[in-house]
Amino acid sequence: MSRLRTADLTLGYDDRPVIANLDVTIPDGRITAIVGANACGKSTLLRGLARLLAPLGGAVYLDGKSLADVRTLDVAKVLGLLPQTPVAPDGITVADLVSRGRYPHQGWFRRWTDSDHDAVTRALAATGTADLIDRPIRSLSGGQRQRVWVAMALAQDTDLLLLDEPTTYLDINHQVELLRLLRTLNEDSGKTIVVVLHDLNLACRFSDHLIAMSAGRIVAEGDPTSVVTARLVEAVFGLSCLVVPDPVAGTPMIVPA
Numbered sequence: 001m002s003r004l005r006t007a008d009l010t011l012g013y014d015d016r017p018v019i020a021n022l023d024v025t026i027p028d029g030r031i032t033a034i035v036g037a038n039a040c041g042k043s044t045l046l047r048g049l050a051r052l053l054a055p056l057g058g059a060v061y062l063d064g065k066s067l068a069d070v071r072t073l074d075v076a077k078v079l080g081l082l083p084q085t086p087v088a089p090d091g092i093t094v095a096d097l098v099s100r101g102r103y104p105h106q107g108w109f110r111r112w113t114d115s116d117h118d119a120v121t122r123a124l125a126a127t128g129t130a131d132l133i134d135r136p137i138r139s140l141s142g143g144q145r146q147r148v149w150v151a152m153a154l155a156q157d158t159d160l161l162l163l164d165e166p167t168t169y170l171d172i173n174h175q176v177e178l179l180r181l182l183r184t185l186n187e188d189s190g191k192t193i194v195v196v197l198h199d200l201n202l203a204c205r206f207s208d209h210l211i212a213m214s215a216g217r218i219v220a221e222g223d224p225t226s227v228v229t230a231r232l233v234e235a236v237f238g239l240s241c242l243v244v245p246d247p248v249a250g251t252p253m254i255v256p257a
Helices: 042-049 072-078 094-105 114-127 142-155 172-189 200-206 230-237
Strands: 004-013 016-022 031-036 057-062 079-082 160-164 192-196 209-214 217-222 241-245 252-256
Touching: 004 042, 016 042, 016 057, 016 217, 031 042, 031 172, 031 200, 031 230, 042 160, 042 192, 042 209, 072 079, 072 094, 079 142, 094 114, 094 142, 114 142, 114 172, 142 160, 142 172, 160 172, 172 192, 172 200, 200 252, 209 230, 217 230, 230 241
Parallel strands: 031 192, 031 209, 079 160, 160 192
Antiparallel strands: 004 016, 004 057, 209 217, 241 252
């Protein structure tokens, strides 16, 4: 059984459903990309999976238990999250922010351990932010700030990692570096990763499982090579295109017609 799944899940805002009666199973030990046009419900789904948004109906299940019934601290020990628009406290430095990723693993007195130090050091190195540790978050560029937030999520060192548009503000080089990092984390430690992406070509190249959404429902899911077609792209994004093999990775590549 998958560690993270939904059953008959309805999510929305102010009692207005955005997603209704959705059944989703996140494959364990794989990278799942959620794609779709703006306002299709992909970020709403991720917020529901992360317990940032309470269901209007149905449930999210983590290890067979309704997420609503699991203590917040226990959820944070196994499920890490990078939300779409994180907000840092005024004056906080990079070192302090990334260290906050260790809070779920510390005891009542917040004692800092060698394990905490090692996890933060690895996260800073992996995201190329070690040279920024003394800088206030407010002094960073958008791309630097985004990499620091990713570092905090990595420092949490969870088996499940959810990221909502983590490539926002990153140039193409850093986008690819970040997705390569997620692939390495997945392959080396077996992390289950769910990521919302706008770039369909990058989603095809770096994910094992693709969920395509439109108007709050799933219109296709599975191996990107199997599900991504010109018909799907036109149905989901309204774009007339050709789908050809990526000359490097062999994965589907979308070429606008």
